[in-house]
Structure formats: C-alpha cells, structure tokens
Amino acid sequence: MDCRRYEVELAALAYDELDPETAASVRAHLAACPSCRDTWDRMTRTRAALDGLPGPDSVPADLAATVTRAARLAARRRGGRRFGPVWRAAAAVLLLVAGGLVGAALTGRGRPASARPSDADARQAARLLTAVQLMRYEREGASADDPFDALEARLLEAAPARIGRAMAAIRRAGRERRLGNFERSRSLLAEAAQQAAGTDLERLASLETARALIDGLGRPEDALALLDGLRDHSALADAAAFETTRALIRTGRCRAALTELDALTQRAPGGRLGRRAAELAARTCYDRLDDYDGALRRYSQLARAVERGDVCGDRGRAVRRRLTVLRASAPDGFASIDLMQRLAGSDGAVAVALAAEFIESYPHHPLADEAADRLCAAVVGDAAMPPAEATRWRRLDAAEAERVWRLGRAAAAVQGDAAWYLRLRQATCLAGHPATRNEAAALLERIESGPAPADVRRAAAAERGRLTALASL
Amino acid sequence: MGPDANDSLAALVATDPAAAVAALADRYAPDCYRLAYRLVQDHHTAQDCVQNAFVRVASRIDTWRGAGSLRAWLMRITTNEACRLAVSGRRVLPTAPDPALAAEEAPDPVEGRERADAVRRALLALPPGQRDVLTLRHYAQLPLADIAAERGCAVGTVKATLFQAYAALRRLLPDGLQPED
Numbered sequence: 050m051d052c053r054r055y056e057v058e059l060a061a062l063a064y065d066e067l068d069p070e071t072a073a074s075v076r077a078h079l080a081a082c083p084s085c086r087d088t089w090d091r092m093t094r095t096r097a098a099l100d101g102l103p104g105p106d107s108v109p110a111d112l113a114a115t116v117t118r119a120a121r122l123a124a125r126r127r128g129g130r131r132f133g134p135v136w137r138a139a140a141a142v143l144l145l146v147a148g149g150l151v152g153a154a155l156t157g158r159g160r161p162a163s164a165r166p167s168d169a170d171a172r173q174a175a176r177l178l179t180a181v182q183l184m185r186y187e188r189e190g191a192s193a194d195d196p197f198d199a200l201e202a203r204l205l206e207a208a209p210a211r212i213g214r215a216m217a218a219i220r221r222a223g224r225e226r227r228l229g230n231f232e233r234s235r236s237l238l239a240e241a242a243q244q245a246a247g248t249d250l251e252r253l254a255s256l257e258t259a260r261a262l263i264d265g266l267g268r269p270e271d272a273l274a275l276l277d278g279l280r281d282h283s284a285l286a287d288a289a290a291f292e293t294t295r296a297l298i299r300t301g302r303c304r305a306a307l308t309e310l311d312a313l314t315q316r317a318p319g320g321r322l323g324r325r326a327a328e329l330a331a332r333t334c335y336d337r338l339d340d341y342d343g344a345l346r347r348y349s350q351l352a353r354a355v356e357r358g359d360v361c362g363d364r365g366r367a368v369r370r371r372l373t374v375l376r377a378s379a380p381d382g383f384a385s386i387d388l389m390q391r392l393a394g395s396d397g398a399v400a401v402a403l404a405a406e407f408i409e410s411y412p413h414h415p416l417a418d419e420a421a422d423r424l425c426a427a428v429v430g431d432a433a434m435p436p437a438e439a440t441r442w443r444r445l446d447a448a449e450a451e452r453v454w455r456l457g458r459a460a461a462a463v464q465g466d467a468a469w470y471l472r473l474r475q476a477t478c479l480a481g482h483p484a485t486r487n488e489a490a491a492l493l494e495r496i497e498s499g500p501a502p503a504d505v506r507r508a509a510a511a512e513r514g515r516l517t518a519l520a521s522l
Numbered sequence: 523m524g525p526d527a528n529d530s531l532a533a534l535v536a537t538d539p540a541a542a543v544a545a546l547a548d549r550y551a552p553d554c555y556r557l558a559y560r561l562v563q564d565h566h567t568a569q570d571c572v573q574n575a576f577v578r579v580a581s582r583i584d585t586w587r588g589a590g591s592l593r594a595w596l597m598r599i600t601t602n603e604a605c606r607l608a609v610s611g612r613r614v615l616p617t618a619p620d621p622a623l624a625a626e627e628a629p630d631p632v633e634g635r636e637r638a639d640a641v642r643r644a645l646l647a648l649p650p651g652q653r654d655v656l657t658l659r660h661y662a663q664l665p666l667a668d669i670a671a672e673r674g675c676a677v678g679t680v681k682a683t684l685f686q687a688y689a690a691l692r693r694l695l696p697d698g699l700q701p702e703d
Contacts, residue, residue, distance in 0.1 A: 060684035064659060066666050092685075095692045099660055102641045105559040108552040109569065117547045119573045120580035121540065221566055 052078075052085050059089055063096060111230075118228050168247065174208035175248030176284070178216050182253055183288060215245035215254070222257055231265030252285055259292050269299035287313065287322050294329065303337040324360060327351055331371070339390065341375060348372045389416050392423055400427035405467035412470055412504065421474060425455040428462045444484035453478050469501035473509055480516055490516050531592055539583045547576055550593055553662065554600040560661050561604035561645065563638055571607050575600040594672035597662040601654055608646055644694035652687035655680055 055078045061067050062075050079086050109115075181197050181204065205213050218241035225234040235258055242254040255275050262272035273296045279289035290313050297306035310330035317323035331347035334340040348371050355365040388410070392403040404424035408417055434454050442450035453475055460471035473496060479489035493516070496509040531549075534542040551572055558575075559568040578599050645653060655673075658664045666684070670677045 057678070057682050057685055060688060061666060061681045064666070091692055092688045095688055095695065096660070098641055098695055099645075099656075099691075101637050102560045102563070102645075102661075103638060104556050105565065105568065108555050109565075112555055112569070112572065113547040113551040115569070116551050116573050116576045117544045120543050120547070120576045217566075224570075 052082060055079075055082075055085055056088060059085070059092060063092060115228055115230065171209045171212050171245075172248045174204060174212045175215075175245055175250040177204050178208065178212065179249035179253045179284060182219070183284065211244045212248070212250065215241040215248075215250045218244065219250065219254055219257060222254075222261075226257070226261050226264065229265060231261045234261045235266070249282075249284060252279055252282055255279055256285055256288055256292065259289075259296070263292065263296050263299055269296040272296040273300070287317060287320075291322055291326060291329075294326070298329075298333060298337065303333050307333055307338070307343075324351075324354060327354070328360070328364065328368070331368075335371065335375070344371075345375055348375065389420065392420065396427060398427075400424070401463060405463045405465070408467045408470050409465065412502075417470075418474075421456070421459070421471060424463070424467075424471070425459045428459045429455050442485070445479075445482050449478060449482065466502050466505070469496060469499070469505045472496055472501075473505050473512075476509065477512065480512060486516055486520070535583055535592070539580075543576065543580045543583060546579065546592060546596060550596050551576070553593070554596060557597060557600055557657070557662050558604040561601070561642065561657070562608045563635070563642060567607055568604075571604045572600065574607075575603045578603070591668050591671070594658065594664050594668045597658055597664060598654055598672060601657045601662075602650075605646055605650075605653065608642065640696055644691055647694050648687060648690055652683055652690060655683045656687040656691070659684055 055075055058067060058071060058075045062072060067075065079089055178201065181201050185197055201216070205216060208216070218237045222234040222237035222241065225231075225237065238254045238258045238261070242251045242258075245251045245254065256279060259272040259275045259279075262268045262275070273293060276289045276293045276296065279285050280293070282289070290309060294306040294309045294313070297303070297309065307330055310326045310333065313326040314323050314330060317326075327347060328351060331344055331351055334344035334347060348368060351360060351368045352372055354360045355368050360368060388403060388407050392400060392407060395403060401424060404420045404427065407414075407420040408424070411417055411420075414420075434451055438454045439450065442453055445453065456471050456475040456478065460468045460475065463471070472492065476489050476492040476496065479485040479492065490513055493509045493513040497506050497513065499506075501509070531542060531545055534545060554572045554575060555568055558571040559565070562568050562571060575596065579596060645657070648656065655669055658669050658672075659666065664672075666677055666680050670680045673680065
C-alpha cells in the first residue's frame with residue numbers, strides 16, 4: 050500500500066478540500082492502515098492546538114479608513130530624505146550612553162526577581178528615551194531609514210516595564226496624530242504620562258499632547274497652558290518654545306510668535322529646530338502678517354541655508370518658490386509694497402500724498418494703476434460728475450467718462466511728476482476711443498512739450514505717433 | 523466574495539490603483555486584522571500590522587501579477603508583516619507582565635496566554651513557506667487552490683507543504699498542548 054500517496058491528501062482531507070471520491074478512498078485507507086491513522090490523529094491534535102490561538106473579540110470600526118489613509122500618506126511620503134552624517138554621529142553617541150544603561154541594568158540583574166526596578170532606573174531610561182524622541186522630533190518629516198529604531202530598541206531592553214509601556218504608547222500616539230486621530234492620540238498620551246509619572250517621558254507626553262491640541266483639536270489655548278509648564282525643563286525647553294509659537298500663531302498672536310521664533314533661531318542657529326523656527330518665522334511674516342520686508346529678509350537667509358544644503362527637498366523648493374513669488378510681485382522692491390500698505394490704511398491728504406509718492410517712485414509698478422485709483426478716490430471722494438463734464442465726455446461710455454474726469458481732477462490736485470503721470474493715463478483713456486482721439490492727441494502734445502519727466506514725455510510721444518498712424522489709415 | 527467581485531477589483535487595480543487600495547481595505551481589512559491578531563495577539567500591533575501591509579500593498583499594487591486572488595495576495599503580505607512584527611519582539615515590551623501587576627491578574631487568562639504564546643512561537647519557528655501555507659489555510663481560510671495560484675505552484679505542492687507544516691509544527695509544539703489521549 051502506498052501510504053505516501055495518501056499522506057499528502059490528509060491535510061486536504063482535514064480541511065474538507067477533497068472531492069467525494071478521493072475523500073472516500075483516503076478514508077478507506079485510514080480505516081485499513083494503523084500507521085496512517087496514527088498520522089491522522091496526530092495531525093488532528095496539532096490542529097486543535099492551532100485553535101488555541103484566539104482571534105480578536107472585535108475589529109476596530111474605523112480600521113478600513115485608518116488603513117486607507119496610512120496607505121495614501123505613505124504613497125505621498127515616498128522618496129523621503131535619508132539621514133545625514135550629523136544624525137548618525139548623534140545616534141552613535143547616544144548608543145554609547147545606552148550601552149552604559151544596558152550594562153547597569155545587567156549588573157542590576159543580581160537583585161531578587163521580585164524587586165521592582167528602582168525609580169532611578171526609570172528616570173534614567175526615560176531621560177535617554179526622551180533624548181532620542183527629541184532628535185526624532187527635530188527632524189520631523191523624514192521617515193525612511195530611521196537610525197533611532199535600533200537605539201530605542203536597545204534602550205527599551207534595559208528599561209523598566211512601565212517605561213517601556215509609556216514609550217510604546219507615545220510612539221503609537223505619534224502615529225495616530227500623523228493619521229489625524231487626535232483624540233485617540235491624546236488618550237494614549239494620557240496613558241503614557243501615567244505610566245511614566247515623575248520622569249522625562251511624562252513631560253514628553255505633555256509636549257506631544259500639546260501638539261495634538263494645536264494641530265487637530267483646535268485648542269491652542271490649552272496647549273499654551275500645558276507648554277508653559279515645560280519651558281523650565283532644560284531638555285524640552287526649545288521644543289516647548291517652538292510648539293508655543295505654533296500655538297500663538299493659531300490664536301492669532303503672530304507678532305508674539307515671531308519674536309519667540311527669532312529668539313529660537315538665534316539660540317540654535319545651526320540646529321534643525323533653529324532652522325524650522327526660521328522657516329516658520331518667514332512663513333508667518335508672509336502668510337499672516339503681510340510683512341513682506343520681514344519675509345524677504347528671512348527668506349533670503351533661508352535661501353542661503355538652501356544653498357548650503359541645510360534645507361533641502363520639499364522645504365528647500367518651498368523657500369525658493371516663495372522668494373521667486375516675492376520678487377516677482379514686487380519688481381520695484383519691498384518698499385513699494387510697504388508704501389501701498391500704508392496707502393491702503395490712510396485717507397484724506399495723507400492718502401493723496403502717499404499715492405502721489407507711489408506714482409512718482411514706481412511709475413511702472415503693476416500697482417501704480419491702483420495707486421492712481423486711490424489718489425482719485427482721495428481727491429474726488431463720492432462727488433458726482435458735474436453735468437458739464439458729462440456733456441464734455443458724452444462720446445465715451447459712462448465708466449470711461451467718469452474715469453477721465455476723476456483723473457483730471459486728481460491731476461489738478463497734485464503737484465509735480467505725479468500730475469503728469471495722471472495726465473498721461475487720462476490721455477491713454479481718451480485715445481482708447483475713436484471719438485475722443487482728437488482730445489487725446491491734444492493732451493499728449495501738451496505733455497510732450499511740458500516739463501514732464503522724460504519717460505512720461507517719451508511715452509506720450511509714442512502714443513501720439515500711434516494715434517497719427519491710426520488716423521492716416 | 524464571488525468571482526465577479528474580484529474581477530471588478532482587478533479591473534480597478536489596472537485603472538485606479540489608489541481607489542483599488544481603498545476598496546481592498548474596505549473589503550478585506552477586517553479579515554487581515556483577524557489574521558494578524560492571531561499571530562501577534564495584541565490589538566495595537568495587529569492594527570500596525572494591517573496598516574503596514576496596506577502600505578506595502580499600495581506601493582506594489584501596480585506590480586500585482588494578476589495571478590491568484592487579491593485576497594490571497596493581501597493575506598500573504600499580512601502574514602509576512604505579522605511575522606516580522608512578532609519576531610522583532612515589539613509586542614513583548616508593552617505587554618510583558620510587570621511583576622507588580624502580574625499578581626492582580628486572574629490565573630486563567632495567564633495560562634491561556636502562555637498556551638497561545640507557545641503556539642505562536644512554534645508557528646514563527648516554521649520555515650516561511652510552510653508557515654505561510656498553514657496560516658493562509660487555517661486562519662485565513664483560503665482554499666488550497668487559491669493558495670496555489672498565489673504561490674504559482676500546483677495544488678498538490680500546497681497539499682504536501684501543508685502536510686509537512688503539520689509534521690514540523692507537531693515537533694515544535696510542547697507535548698502538553700497536544701495530549702496523547
């Protein structure tokens with residue numbers, strides 16, 4: 050009898066995967082062959098042992114959503130930066146320290162097994178683990194090739210169990226935060242703080258809780274209170290200061306945040322946290338404060354860090370992009386933006402003076418037209434066009450007529466070069482309509498022959514030449 | 523999951539991989555979780571494991587050969603991920619019994635956990651091929667034909683591997699767990 054042939058079918062029989070004929074023949078063989086029956090019995094017992102591995106009581110309700118989000122995030126994060134030598138060196142130093150800790154724990158093994166690990170052990174382990182987490186924190190963003198994993202594993206081997214549990218909860222909380230599950234992250238951190246009470250890890254859990262409060266829970270005020278308690282702690286002070294600025298920005302206190310950020314940049318100029326502070330300061334200037342001079346200064350400094358390779362990848366590209374945008378939107382320098390902002394916030398004689406200054410200083414600026422409009426508004430206000438003027442410009446459509454009239458009033462109200470620029474604009478308006486070309490030509494001739502700035506006279510001559518050419522057609 | 527459900531998923535893989543991953547998660551994440559939980563015996567690690575598996579799936583979905591069912595493919599990746607996490611010992615730390623806490627625990631679950639740990643260790647000690655086949659058939663309840671298609675081999679080979687896995691497992695398991703009554 051070929052037992053081998055049947056043996057192979059036994060596993061399939063156990064899972065009911067044989068067709069009826071084969072199953073019957075295998076069963077017949079089992080009935081006749083004690084050796085195979087013995088094999089079959091042993092297999093059944095092993096199979097019963099496998100069922101001793103219980104399944105879960107329930108499946109998390111949000112599992113599919115969490116998993117999908119993680120997959121999408123990972124797809125986006127791919128191509129993350131690898132580690133630089135500085136981080137390897139830092140990790141190596143910590144590894145040495147960790148070696149000491151492991152050694153200490155090993156010599157401590159001689160104690161009675163029932164003794165709880167001392168609080169000193171817990172505090173030391175927590176301090177080192179916190180240092181590792183802070184290094185991770187500073188290099189937020191890179192995910193691949195983490196040299197701290199091995200180090201952390203090493204530290205955890207020697208750490209007391211409660212520290213291990215706290216650390217595991219903090220790591221999980223970080224993952225949940227990155228996935229947007231802020232409430233879950235917070236409850237894990239509360240658990241961690243409890244486990245690691247009285248150690249650095251408890252404070253680290255506070256820091257992480259503050260991040261969750263700022264990023265997802267919309268409670269920056271609570272985060273500020275929490276962070277306040279961490280600022281005296283030497284290891285966490287800078288990280289707490291950085292998170293404080295983020296909370297301040299969320300509460301609208303951007304100026305205060307900017308002061309803090311600049312101080313942080315000064316304190317840690319070469320460090321990653323210092324660079325992140327510099328980036329956030331520049332972004333705050335640009336996005337929140339509309340302080341373009343400040344933004345230019347800070348982005349220019351960052352651009353140098355980009356050139357040195359200290360800021361790279363997406364962040365470096367973002368810095369370059371911002372600088373380009375800033376420069377393109379302000380071809381005549383940032384003073385023009387500043388002037389425009391002051392103009393927007395003023396009225397009456399001040400607005401007239403500022404608008405005139407703008408037009409004189411930046412006649413070719415894209416915002417010069419807006420400055421002219423503001424000047425007109427400041428001079429004319431809500432006054433209606435007199436009937437005589439309406440009759441004079443009746444051949445234009447109403448809006449054009451109004452604009453020509455307002456520009457004339459504004460030009461009459463201001464002195465110097467600005468008046469000539471406004472006249473030129475008025476002439477350009479008139480030249481745009483066939484019915485008023487004669488008036489335009491006359492005005493242009495006056496500009497050309499008057500004491501207008503050279504570029505205005507050149508522009509007037511060019512425009513008149515165009516009109517002449519049109520007329521001869 | 524009927525064959526047409528799988529067909530539409532397979533079509534989605536070709537046209538919109540991101541949507542396919544979402545659909546896969548919707549349909550199979552609970553199965554993956556149950557499977558992973560068996561192997562790691564920890565709620566959080568099981569979740570991590572399913573997450574990692576789907577991250578892998580998302581990065582490789584365009585290389586899916588189309589041989590075998592997507593479910594089988596997914597289950598194999600989950601198994602590998604679970605074994606990786608279980609072997610790396612991450613689970614051990616958070617749930618290692620603290621001497622002070624152990625006294626408070628009822629005796630029964632502890633015994634159950636020891637038993638489960640013994641089975642888990644034995645499973646992890648199997649050669650990967652045998653381990654995969656056994657896990658996929660026993661815990662994921664995949665038909666042998668699906669496993670064969672996924673592995674790109676004959677059903678007979680899978681049967682033989684499964685049989686060998688049982689023989690090896692019997693040697694690895696402590697005698698107390700398979701009483702000779």
